[in-house]
Amino acid sequence: MNSFVLDPTLQRDTHFICEMSLSTVLLMDDARFPWLIVVPRVVGARDLIDLDEAHRIVLWREVARASEALRTLCTPHKLNVAALGNVVEQLHVHVIARFRDDAAWPRPVWGTGTAQPYAEAILAGVLGLHRAEFARANAPTPTWPHGGSDSGAG
């Protein structure tokens, strides 16, 4: 009981990348922007301040890891990090790599045009690149506790 279930809209609009200690990392299915969503597996959390401080510290460490993955993979001009949740209430943090020639610059990405789903032919490759980057980034961390598959909300 009380087990965490990913919001169905997030499930529908994203592809699974990997699990970290507290959070699940998803790729937004919009090829216009390199766009990760970090979802802490904490039942019932809506706002960041719904998390206790220990969870918050882990979440921000995992958001930083997602940011570093995007920075490594695509060298963006800027990173956008946001917890909005006006439409999908389940707490989730957007981490988006932005470029001065992207489809929304300099505006935020939300509400700009229409999502362009990844072509089937490249999706597996994109997911593979991200998974390899998270695995690489996690490998040398001696304090990584459970091989990345522990649920913080178990």
Add this chain to the structure above:
Amino acid sequence: MNSFVLDPTLQRDTHFICEMSLSTVLLMDDARFPWLIVVPRVVGARDLIDLDEAHRIVLWREVARASEALRTLCTPHKLNVAALGNVVEQLHVHVIARFRDDAAWPRPVWGTGTAQPYAEAILAGVLGLHRAEFARANAPTPTWPHGGSDSGAG
């Protein structure tokens, strides 16, 4: 030398509320939304991952404090927390109280209509309420180090 200077656009578009250990808290001059901006006084920081982890932990604690102040003052339906920085590059975190009948709901606030500056007659009162709330929230914290006026980047 190397002393922190607030970005001129942030200076122009906001009113000063208070300083916390690391960050300066500003009120966005847009009466449509209760909207705080938390600016860590770290010279040269653009992205969250430009901060070291110790600074990041303090920043997120201060963002949480700003979120709690807004929750106490105006009981929003949702809080939006975001570090975008596409226009103003100096690292700053938006903390915005959102309501289901506000001028942008459910869209993000950026790029929606035109800012409505606070009327002179109420601005002092609004700033006073926020300052009192931050002072109240800080008062019982025994580990608050310097009475809230220390510059983390001094």
